[in-house]
Amino acid sequence: MTDRHDYHVNGPLPETPDNDATAGAWPKTTVIGSRRSRVDAYERVSGTAVYPHDVSLPGMLHGAILRCPHAHAKVLSIDTTAAEKMAGVHAVITRATPGTDIPWYERGGTFSSTLFDATCRYAGEEVAAVAAETPLQAADAVRAIEVTYEVLPFVIDDAEALAPGAPAVHDGGNMVGEPRLRERGDLAAGFGEADAVVERTYRTECQIHAPMEPHGSVARWDGNRLTVWDSTQGVFPVQETLARVFALPMSNIRVIGHYMGGGFGAKLETGKYTVMAAIMARMTARPVKIFLPREDCFTATGNRPANTMTIKIGARSDGTLTAIDYHSLGAAGAYAYGADTSSLAVYLYRCPNLRAEDVTVYTNAGKARPMRAPGFPQGAWALEQAMNELAAKVGIDPIAFRLQNLATELQSDPPMPYTSYQLAACLENGAAAFGWQEAAERRVTEGDIRRGVGAAACFWGYAGGPPSTVVVKLFADGSANLNLGASDIGTGTKTWAAMIVAEELGVPVDRIQVENADTATGQYATPSGGSKTVPSDSPAVLAAAAAVKRQLLGFAAEQLEVEPGDLEIRDGEVVSRSDGEKHLAVTAVEMLGRRGLIMGTGYRDPNPEGSVTFPCAAQFCEVEVDTRTGEIRILRFLGAHDSGRVLNRLTFDNQVFGGMAMGIGLGVTEERVLDRRTGRMVNANFHDYKVPTILDVADSHACLAIDVPDEAFNSTGTKGLGEPATIPTAAAIANAVADALGIRVTAAPLTPRAILEAVGSQGKEA
Amino acid sequence: MAKKKPIKDAAESGVTRRGFLGSVGAGAAAVAAGVSTRAEAIPEITDPEEMVQIALTVNGRLHRLLVEPRWTLLFVLRERLGITGTKAGCERGECGSCSVLIDDLPRYACLTLALEAEGTEITTIEGLLDGEELGDVQRAFAEHDAFQCGYCTPGQIVAAEGLLRANPAPTDHEIRHGMSGNLCRCGTYQHIVNAVTHAADGRRKGGGS
Numbered sequence: 001m002t003d004r005h006d007y008h009v010n011g012p013l014p015e016t017p018d019n020d021a022t023a024g025a026w027p028k029t030t031v032i033g034s035r036r037s038r039v040d041a042y043e044r045v046s047g048t049a050v051y052p053h054d055v056s057l058p059g060m061l062h063g064a065i066l067r068c069p070h071a072h073a074k075v076l077s078i079d080t081t082a083a084e085k086m087a088g089v090h091a092v093i094t095r096a097t098p099g100t101d102i103p104w105y106e107r108g109g110t111f112s113s114t115l116f117d118a119t120c121r122y123a124g125e126e127v128a129a130v131a132a133e134t135p136l137q138a139a140d141a142v143r144a145i146e147v148t149y150e151v152l153p154f155v156i157d158d159a160e161a162l163a164p165g166a167p168a169v170h171d172g173g174n175m176v177g178e179p180r181l182r183e184r185g186d187l188a189a190g191f192g193e194a195d196a197v198v199e200r201t202y203r204t205e206c207q208i209h210a211p212m213e214p215h216g217s218v219a220r221w222d223g224n225r226l227t228v229w230d231s232t233q234g235v236f237p238v239q240e241t242l243a244r245v246f247a248l249p250m251s252n253i254r255v256i257g258h259y260m261g262g263g264f265g266a267k268l269e270t271g272k273y274t275v276m277a278a279i280m281a282r283m284t285a286r287p288v289k290i291f292l293p294r295e296d297c298f299t300a301t302g303n304r305p306a307n308t309m310t311i312k313i314g315a316r317s318d319g320t321l322t323a324i325d326y327h328s329l330g331a332a333g334a335y336a337y338g339a340d341t342s343s344l345a346v347y348l349y350r351c352p353n354l355r356a357e358d359v360t361v362y363t364n365a366g367k368a369r370p371m372r373a374p375g376f377p378q379g380a381w382a383l384e385q386a387m388n389e390l391a392a393k394v395g396i397d398p399i400a401f402r403l404q405n406l407a408t409e410l411q412s413d414p415p416m417p418y419t420s421y422q423l424a425a426c427l428e429n430g431a432a433a434f435g436w437q438e439a440a441e442r443r444v445t446e447g448d449i450r451r452g453v454g455a456a457a458c459f460w461g462y463a464g465g466p467p468s469t470v471v472v473k474l475f476a477d478g479s480a481n482l483n484l485g486a487s488d489i490g491t492g493t494k495t496w497a498a499m500i501v502a503e504e505l506g507v508p509v510d511r512i513q514v515e516n517a518d519t520a521t522g523q524y525a526t527p528s529g530g531s532k533t534v535p536s537d538s539p540a541v542l543a544a545a546a547a548v549k550r551q552l553l554g555f556a557a558e559q560l561e562v563e564p565g566d567l568e569i570r571d572g573e574v575v576s577r578s579d580g581e582k583h584l585a586v587t588a589v590e591m592l593g594r595r596g597l598i599m600g601t602g603y604r605d606p607n608p609e610g611s612v613t614f615p616c617a618a619q620f621c622e623v624e625v626d627t628r629t630g631e632i633r634i635l636r637f638l639g640a641h642d643s644g645r646v647l648n649r650l651t652f653d654n655q656v657f658g659g660m661a662m663g664i665g666l667g668v669t670e671e672r673v674l675d676r677r678t679g680r681m682v683n684a685n686f687h688d689y690k691v692p693t694i695l696d697v698a699d700s701h702a703c704l705a706i707d708v709p710d711e712a713f714n715s716t717g718t719k720g721l722g723e724p725a726t727i728p729t730a731a732a733i734a735n736a737v738a739d740a741l742g743i744r745v746t747a748a749p750l751t752p753r754a755i756l757e758a759v760g761s762q763g764k765e766a
Numbered sequence: 767m768a769k770k771k772p773i774k775d776a777a778e779s780g781v782t783r784r785g786f787l788g789s790v791g792a793g794a795a796a797v798a799a800g801v802s803t804r805a806e807a808i809p810e811i812t813d814p815e816e817m818v819q820i821a822l823t824v825n826g827r828l829h830r831l832l833v834e835p836r837w838t839l840l841f842v843l844r845e846r847l848g849i850t851g852t853k854a855g856c857e858r859g860e861c862g863s864c865s866v867l868i869d870d871l872p873r874y875a876c877l878t879l880a881l882e883a884e885g886t887e888i889t890t891i892e893g894l895l896d897g898e899e900l901g902d903v904q905r906a907f908a909e910h911d912a913f914q915c916g917y918c919t920p921g922q923i924v925a926a927e928g929l930l931r932a933n934p935a936p937t938d939h940e941i942r943h944g945m946s947g948n949l950c951r952c953g954t955y956q957h958i959v960n961a962v963t964h965a966a967d968g969r970r971k972g973g974g975s
Contacts, residue, residue, distance in 0.1 A: 037908050037909050037910075037911055038908070038911065040916075041907075041908035041911075042900065042908065043916075044908075044913055044916030044919055045891075045900060045904040045905075045907045045908045045913070045916075045919055045920075045923060046851070046891065046892070046895055046900060046904060047850070047851020047852070047890065047891035047892050047920045048851070048892075049916060050850070051853070051917060053853070053854060054844070054850035054853075056845070056848065056850070134845075135841075135845075136834070136836065136837075209951075210951055211915070211917070211951055212853070212855050212861065212863055212915065212917040212918045212949065212950070212951050212952075213853070213855070213915070213917040214854070214855070259916070260915065261853070261915045261916070261917025261918075262914070262915040262917060262951050262952060264951070291854075293857065294855070294856040294857065294858065294860075294861075489915060490913075490914030490915030490916065490952050491914065492911075492914075650911045651911055653911075653957075654911050654914060654954055654957055655914075657953060657954065657955070657956045657957065658914055658952045658953035658954055659953070660953065661950075661952075661953025661954075661955060662951075662953055685856065685858060685860060686856050686858075686860035686861050686949060687858075687860045691949050691951055692953070692955075693946045693949060693955075694942050694945045694946050694948075694950075694955040694958065694959070695942055695943070695946045697953065697955045697956070700956070701956040
């Protein structure tokens with residue numbers, strides 16, 4: 001019973017005629033673009049914010065889940081007798097429990113599975129669950145459940161999964177669908193024209209989302225009404241899935257996600273744990289809380305798949321790209337989301353002759369899930385290293401080489417224009433702000449401590465769209481309430497939404513109450529993912545504020561006896577543009593007082609047709625490499641980002657730096673390690689799986705916002721940021737390390753060991 | 767680069783995450799010594815669910831309660847006292863989300879048994895408030911946007927508070943080492959450095975609490 005994952009819809013929408021096309025055409029802004037601390041900063045720094053993990057209800061039980069220790073096994077029998085008799089235990093559920101035969105992961109025609117499947121396809125798959133008075137009692141009871149498994153052969157390696165005779169993860173082979181093939185031009189002719197060609201195989205390892213709040217839910221029934229507090233990126237898909245699972249109307253399901261402690265894509269699907277908590281809550285007539293132990297978050301909640309990418313790329317001696325041949329293989333685990341990486345290779349640079357193939361395979365390992373720009377950081381790791389190597393071969397500066405070859409329209413058939421695409425500015429202005437030339441001249445290629453610079457560019461292939469509905473209410477005292485459906489996953493959603501209302505209505509940000517992420521009391525939004533919350537929902541916020549403004553000015557116009565079009569709101573007053581004598585405090589608008597409030601509803605307009613919208617970025621870094629220890633020290637990082645109009649410059653910077661931190665993880669520190677003999681993840685903890693600490697990021701991080709509103713795309717001129725912030729980071733580091741060492745390390749992460757091996761082999765290769 | 771040297775004196779500026787587990791020697795001993803324990807006074811326990819009466823001083827208020835010997839301070843704070851500002855992130859001493867001050871030093875509440883914490887002054891994120899008013903470090907984190915999802919933030923702020931109590935004028939290097947026991951997956955480290963620097967400046971100028 002997986003979710004319907006619609007980030008946005010195509011086709012006609014019943015848009016309200018109220019959407020005001022002139023809204024947001026601000027001649028200048030006073031709130032938008034400024035640096036605002038968050039509207040919920042108090043709650044988040046005081047400890048008063050109630051995260052789902054903090055929810056504690058009277059009579060609440062605590063759940064725990066038993067997971068399969070084998071990479072591939074059939075569940076032959078489960079004995080829960082001992083567990084059921086243990087102190088404090090109220091419920092034990094397994095696949096034998098009525099009501100648990102719920103379809104879960106499936107792939108049309110290939111396979112289907114259930115909540116507790118008879119076959120476990122990775123070490124960590126769910127086998128049983130317990131609810132008990134305390135978390136420790138639940139954990140004790142889980143350990144007392146006896147399961148007999150028939151252990152099956154397994155495969156965890158992506159290349160081995162395709163070998164003849166490899167163990168089948170599912171019936172029907174290990175290939176996930178058909179390879180995705182994209183071609184244009186004549187590849188052989190393209191390479192024939194090339195004066196320089198480079199070809200290498202690159203590798204990125206499996207990265208885990210690892211948000212700081214573990215995955216989990218609290219479920220409470222009141223008769224046949226279910227309330228769930230969930231650490232999720234989107235409450236509405238959870239509501240819809242639970243309604244289907246329990247065959248109840250959606251109106252009987254309320255999902256609340258006011259606060260949540262990070263997701264990065266891992267909390268975009270309804271958890272099995274949520275359903276288990278709800279099942280056991282119903283059985284026991286007690287609220288049930290299940291939050292996963294950290295180890296389970298590592299093994300069972302998704303990951304960025306490992307990828308092996310081979311790229312062959314050619315250019316003429318004048319630097320013009322002539323051909324790209326790209327092949328990607330990804331291991332998507334037992335229940336695939338997909339492991340494609342080729343989009344950057346296909347579209348980032350103008351290249352008439354191209355072949356790009358993505359192959360995804362099933363393996364007996366934790367499943368791939370969308371993780372912060374799925375496929376793109378891996379693709380950048382390959383493409384952007386290859387671009388540097390090719391630039392060196394044709395003797396052109398890597399920034400100039402990129403600028404020379406930037407695609408300025410989408411190379412589809414037929415080509416499509418970009419609405420606004422400031423990647424050249426990202427590269428040029430970013431290089432200037434970074435001091436690219438000066439940094440390159442500081443290069444040190446001899447001695448123990450080497451120093452180098454690197455850059456990488458990207459776009460992110462998604463910009464959102466409808467649906468989104470937002471309501472703004474203006475109270476009689478001139479303060480306001482803003483209600484939107486979107487989850488604030490740490491990206492400052494509530495704050496920029498309030499800033500838009502403040503800009504349009506003139507209500508100070510601190511007089512705006514924000515409600516969000518509640519299926520019962522909130523408006524509708526798609527989940528917060530894909531860097532699309534700002535570009536999808538901000539136009540709806542603006543339209544709602546504009547709808548309030550239009551009514552307010554209409555009432556004021558009658559009172560002042562002027563045309564509504566002559567009025568504007570300035571510092572809490574409705575003022576006539578033509579006659580300065582005619583003005584009125586907002587709170588003195590009689591009809592506002594009489595009615596009690598003015599309410600405006602805003603909808604997200606459809607995206608324009610015949611064009612495509614991508615945010616884009618270039619990042620630059622300077623590193624030191626210690627050739628004695630293999631350690632990389634990142635001296636500084638600069639991200640130059642085109643995400644359209646900047647709403648909140650403070651949170652914009654923060655997003656960029658955060659994306660870089662995650663990219664540093666992919667490039668330098670993070671790697672899921674599976675034991676080849678057992679298929680189990682051996683570093684499912686924060687000690688052995690190295691999420692970057694404050695000592696691992698750059699000594700200084702800087703952000704250059706290009707800040708050109710994309711007015712052709714939506715009414716706020718905005719595009720997304722969270723994902724482009726992490727796409728080029730790892731590749732930029734790899735380029736800087738290659739610049740320092742004079743040798744290219746093709747496999748991430750660039751651990752001290754990998755660096756030392758590369759340095760050790762340097763003499764031999766030359 | 768992933769693994770930096772543990773700080774040289776844990777008692778001075780707190781615990782580094784990796785240093786803590788990485789140095790099962792002098793460093794770990796210093797950590798243990800930092801918590802005044804009543805190990806001698808604990809009777810031999812045969813049943814893990816047998817309750818022991820203890821008294822904990824949390825944010826200046828004394829709580830008398832019965833605990834199982836295996837209960838961590840984190841569990842007692844969150845599940846028995848309802849003090850949920852202290853977050854559970856890994857429950858094995860690796861992420862720092864559960865950081866509290868024990869006698870002014872940042873400690874992982876998930877690695878401290880409630881029993882061990884008796885007789886100490888425990889300060890959680892809530893204890894840094896003055897009534898409803900934010901403390902200076904909390905204010906600095908708010909103003910500098912030194913968080914995103916906010917889940918690790920109480921631990922980060924407590925770690926910063928502990929650092930500044932031990933070292934009112936930390937260098938950039940000392941701030942980074944002092945804060946290195948607390949993971950932030952949103953990656954807000956640059957803003958955390960900005961916030962802690964600002965809080966330290968403010969406190970030196972007499973504006974702090």
